[in-house]
Amino acid sequence: MSNTLTNVKDIKVAQRALMPFTANLLPVTAFSTNFGPQQADKGDTVRVPLVGAPSGSSDFAGDYTANADSTVTTIPVTLNRHKFKTVHVTAREASETAMDVLDTLVETAAQQLAQDVLLDVMSVITLANFGGPGIPVLAATNFDYKKVLNLREACGAVKMPASPRGLVLDSGYYTNLLADDVVAKSFNLNLSAPGVTEALIKRLAGFDLHETVVIPADHAEKLVGFAVHPSAVAVAMRYLTPVAEYQQSGAVTDPQTGMTFGYLRFTDTRANKVFVTLECLYGFTVAKTDALKRIVKA
Amino acid sequence: MSTAPEDLLLEARTQVADLQRDHQAQTELLNEASANLERLRGEVELLSAEIDTLKAERDTAKGEAAALQTRVTELQASQADFDKRVQTEVARVVASTGTTTPAQVTPAGESTQAADLHAQFAAIKDPAEQTAFWRNLTPQQQAIILKHQA
Numbered sequence: 373m374s375n376t377l378t379n380v381k382d383i384k385v386a387q388r389a390l391m392p393f394t395a396n397l398l399p400v401t402a403f404s405t406n407f408g409p410q411q412a413d414k415g416d417t418v419r420v421p422l423v424g425a426p427s428g429s430s431d432f433a434g435d436y437t438a439n440a441d442s443t444v445t446t447i448p449v450t451l452n453r454h455k456f457k458t459v460h461v462t463a464r465e466a467s468e469t470a471m472d473v474l475d476t477l478v479e480t481a482a483q484q485l486a487q488d489v490l491l492d493v494m495s496v497i498t499l500a501n502f503g504g505p506g507i508p509v510l511a512a513t514n515f516d517y518k519k520v521l522n523l524r525e526a527c528g529a530v531k532m533p534a535s536p537r538g539l540v541l542d543s544g545y546y547t548n549l550l551a552d553d554v555v556a557k558s559f560n561l562n563l564s565a566p567g568v569t570e571a572l573i574k575r576l577a578g579f580d581l582h583e584t585v586v587i588p589a590d591h592a593e594k595l596v597g598f599a600v601h602p603s604a605v606a607v608a609m610r611y612l613t614p615v616a617e618y619q620q621s622g623a624v625t626d627p628q629t630g631m632t633f634g635y636l637r638f639t640d641t642r643a644n645k646v647f648v649t650l651e652c653l654y655g656f657t658v659a660k661t662d663a664l665k666r667i668v669k670a
Numbered sequence: 671m672s673t674a675p676e677d678l679l680l681e682a683r684t685q686v687a688d689l690q691r692d693h694q695a696q697t698e699l700l701n702e703a704s705a706n707l708e709r710l711r712g713e714v715e716l717l718s719a720e721i722d723t724l725k726a727e728r729d730t731a732k733g734e735a736a737a738l739q740t741r742v743t744e745l746q747a748s749q750a751d752f753d754k755r756v757q758t759e760v761a762r763v764v765a766s767t768g769t770t771t772p773a774q775v776t777p778a779g780e781s782t783q784a785a786d787l788h789a790q791f792a793a794i795k796d797p798a799e800q801t802a803f804w805r806n807l808t809p810q811q812q813a814i815i816l817k818h819q820a
Contacts, residue, residue, distance in 0.1 A: 624797060
């Protein structure tokens with residue numbers, strides 16, 4: 373069974389929804405991932421390659437093949453999570469507005485689905501899994517460039533590989549960082565210009581930065597962000613093979629990241645309603661516990 | 671019995687008077703006819719002048735029509751030459767790009783392109799490739815495919 377959509381109208385709707393889905397899930401790319409549109413069932417296992425430091429170099433002793441490091445470390449991840457969002461449009465809704473109702477609804481659903489998946493993945497970022505915070509607890513107003521350097525210091529202390537590193541921050545902490553003179557008044561226009569105009573900091577102190585709004589204000593462990601090396605968490609995502617026959621069904625995949633959601637369209641002819649379901653089959657697991665430093669608030 | 675000379679004279683005078691009256695009437699009719707003749711002569715002269723004018727205008731129009739016909743012939747020849755030069759230039763450009771397929775242009779201007787795009791789309795079996803293909807389309811091309819499918 374093909375896993376691609378064939379109806380161009382559905383492709384248009386799905387592609388519009390893919391943008392917010394990818395954008396909201398972007399912080400997940402700070403982890404080790406294996407995303408793709410291959411068909412899978414819930415409970416299947418996907419091997420996720422762990423991005424980590426290679427083993428040490430060898431002194432030459434007459435043979436270049438000694439201590440060859442060709443085996444990629446992988447970690448099995450079970451696809452045991454399945455979230456979906458369904459939206460529908462009635463004939464009346466479609467006729468009473470000039471805008472493309474379905475496009476807008478599906479776009480919003482994709483955004484919500486991505487945020488729910490991200491929050492679910494971040495549920496592994498706990499004291500039990502990754503230990504105490506990288507820096508002392510602090511309020512958003514106290515988070516600045518110096519604290520980012522402190523985090524860098526904490527990462528270095530546990531020999532976390534210097535690259536790649538990500539820094540995922542709750543919106544309040546990210547915003548306060550934007551106000552730091554190091555960012556806002558930087559002579560480096562690559563840093564200050566997007567920061568001031570777009571509220572965007574791409575890289576700082578060796579971290580790829582991501583802003584997120586999904587961490588709840590009443591998080592049980594007061595989590596507000598984390599510094600991470602990809603080897604901390606492994607995440608897998610696949611296209612769930614539909615069991616039933618749908619009018620349209622297929623995987624929608626971002627070619628850069630491999631992020632995928634399933635798109636299903638079906639109709640209730642009695643109620644004259646069109647339904648579209650977006651679903652995401654994924655799984656995640658903790659890999660290296662010293663590859664993530666949490667940031668918590670008081 | 672013979673008529674008296676006085677009666678004869680009276681009868682002669684009456685006849686003379688009648689003849690004079692008839693003459694007078696004939697003279698007046700003749701004068702009137704002469705006047706009509708003069709007026710008609712004048713009209714004939716005017717009409718003759720108008721005829722001459724119209725003939726002159728006709729000859730001018732004939733000349734202009736001939737000139738315009740010549741111009742039309744020249745323009746038609748020029749258009750044919752332009753078409754030929756465009757075809758030659760298009761052929762040169764196409765040859766310079768190494769393209770062997772003729773340009774996909776239809777009277778509707780888009781149906782062939784839509785069919786091609788739709789066929790390319792249908793041939794994609796990988797969702798990631800499908801996304802990449804869709805993102806590379808311009809909004810106009812996306813609209814064309816949607817219209818083609820509809």
